[in-house]
Amino acid sequence: MLSSYLTMAAILFCIGLYGALVKRNAVIILLSIELMLNAVNLNLVAFSKYGVVPSLTGQMFTLFSIAVAAAEAAVGIAILIALFRARGTVNADEYDEMRR
């Protein structure tokens, strides 16, 4: 059963990755990153139950990762709003300050 969960997580991760790299809207990119994080969490929990030594540590880890993800989402959205205010757009491909 473990490999089913892992495969599931891999699918989720790849879709998230695709979205993060293709979408122009920065909000959607943030969403895609959340997807990828969820895939990772899924892996952790799956190993927590089906790993060689099942333990609650995986779940604890997921707990913390969710907390961090929540903080990340909040800060991400805040940055985005500040950026939008400065540049008038949320299109990621118009943020090319790194070129300079």
Add this chain to the structure above:
Amino acid sequence: MDTTFSQWAWLIPLFPFAAFLMLLAFGRGQRMLGVTLGAASSFAGLVLSILVLIEHMTDGTAYYQYAFKWLHFGSVTLNAGFEVTNLTAIMLVVVTSVSFLVNVYSAGYMKDDERISVFFSYVALFSFSMLGLVLADNMLTLYIFWELVGVCSFLLVGFWYSKPEAKAAAKKAFIVTRIGDAGLLLGILLLYWYMPDHALDFVRIGNVFEGNTGVIAAGVTTWIAVLIFIGAVGKSGQFPLHVWLPDAMEGPTPISALIHAATMVAAGVYLVARTFDIFQASQTAMDIVAYVGGFTAIFAATIGVAQNDIKRILAYSTVSQLGYMMMALGLNSLTGGIFHLFTHAFFKALLFLGAGSVIHAVHTQNIHEMGGLGSKMRITTWTFAIGALALSGIPPFSGFWSKDMILHTALQEKPFLFVIGVAAAFFTAFYMSRLFFLVFMGKPKGDHAHESPSSMTIPLVVLAVLAVVAGFIQTPWNDTLGTWLTDGAEKAHGGGGLVMVISAAVGLLGLYLGWLVFVKGTIARDAVSSRAPWLVRLLERKYYMDELYEMLLVRPLRGLGLLLNLIDDYVVDGIVRAVGGTAVLFGRGGTRLQSGQIQTYGLVTLLGIVILIAAIVGRRFW
């Protein structure tokens, strides 16, 4: 061997060098500074040279040599230094006296030129190079000064560089003499290779080659001698590298005097005299020197007959007289060569300065446009006449004694060369009388001619006196120079009454013929050109030597150059451009990659990871 003045001989070249440096530093806009410094430095050199000469005259064995360690590598040490022998001493006097007189003369001749101080700095550098060459105690030092002389001649011949002819002549002088220089360099390298201890100083060279000790194989000796001679051929304008010398007349006339009498061309003869031991060790080399010299003498003399430019005639006469000197050296007569070099220096300088005076007066160089200058320019006419008589070998002028000595040697050693020498002497007398009568006799062609200023005529008078008396240091009855120069090794060729008569008669005959044609008109001027126009044209075109070079060397080389240029343009440059273009392309690609688009970076990272994993995992399946 206590010498008083010889140990200070190294100062002699430093006088003009100091003048050169000062002119270089402060000469801009200081018109009188150049004249003063040039004359003063060369006068100082002249005084010291005369003192050195007197010392050597009174004590025939006086000798001084000093060298310091210059380069040291492995077991080889190269020295640089100076050496004062009798030969050196007499050359020093010749060079400094002519260069002093030329300096004085130029003060008048060049006084309207706006680059006068540049001119004097070049002349000073030229004197410095030549004196350094004379004093050098080994081949390498000599070679350095040799090249410096070449550079200076390039600068001075091309002094009026706005004239395209002068530019071309300077380039020609430089390139043609470079051919000879390459030969000399090879000769020095060969010498360096084969000499014991790789010694290059003249003392040890003399020791090794003297008396054919067999330290160096005969074939190698011949090669060394011939290669050194090629260097002398280039500098001294011997056939076939003589072509630069007449063209070098594009330079200012005092420079022509300097080049032709004292410095540049004398360097070649001096080189052969300096390395005479090597030549004496190889009979083949001696023969080559003798025949090249003899051929050049007659060859250039015949060309001189048909030229119309006053300076060119003198130039070809120089080539011809240099041929005499080479012939004398090749006939194992060091004294004859140096003696002729000595007398020639004075009367040729005189002739050139006289010609300069004429050109200064009438502003043309074509002898057919001159005439009747005799009454207007008395000093120039008389001094020029003395020079012409000396050159033609009329007794008792100096040219007669030196030429007589060479002809005498030739009669004893190689009668064939004697005939050639006599023929050349006849042609010499003929073209000199033609030149003299056309320029100074006959009807005046213009009335603006006037005598030159005294700064120009005084050197003429001094040189005229020297041209008269210089010959008496070595006559058939008085063997001073020969004994002194060669330590008594060379026997005096005394008592050649027959040769003297023939020599003088031929000279007089040439003069008489010239007088008949160009003054009296007994023989029509076009007597030859109407009957054999091809002959005249052949001579006028200088045996088509320039055209021959053009066809055989210049054009193929130019074609080769064009080809190489094409290769350079398209292959070499193509490669360079391709390399540069690749770099630029990479750069462009780089800037495209560096787009600032975070998603593109992410994509590249993703692809990179995939490829990396695929590569690492894929190894399992190989």
Add this chain to the structure above:
Amino acid sequence: MFNFNFSGEFVAFFVFAVMIISGAVLMVSFAKVVHMVVSLAAVFIGVAGMFVLLEAEFLAFVQVLIYAGAVSILMIFGIMMTKHQEADAEQAKPLHETLTAIGALALFGILFYAIRQSDFPEPEQALAQGTDNTMEIGKLLFTQYVIPFELVSVLLTVAFIGAIVLAKKEAE
């Protein structure tokens, strides 16, 4: 490996998997941003269901609370506070999209290959059957993980204050 015993867990897994994948795919392919967030919420709920299947009830609860609730709402706020040209020139970079698709698929292929190749041994003992996981987590949080727990609380505080500062309009 995929021995299809139609147990309850498998059926539930299948349902949730369909929910997650369809939600994720829809999120990527929807044109309107709000629809995307809604479909994302579906994904989050599917993942929470999977957590339940994996005997992580507390996590499932937290997932629904934080992700499906807070994060989705936060995203909606973000969307509302920024302006959106819907689906404008989404196909502007076909090469980029194709390459990304290829890369993502290749990555999935590699992961799938790795998963299939790996031999996962059976767990030595089951995860404490019958005990209350939530209570165990609570105990762990306040004993073994008390310092990370406190640190996370600090992190969250800092993050929220920072977010407020960032998003606040600069005082003129």
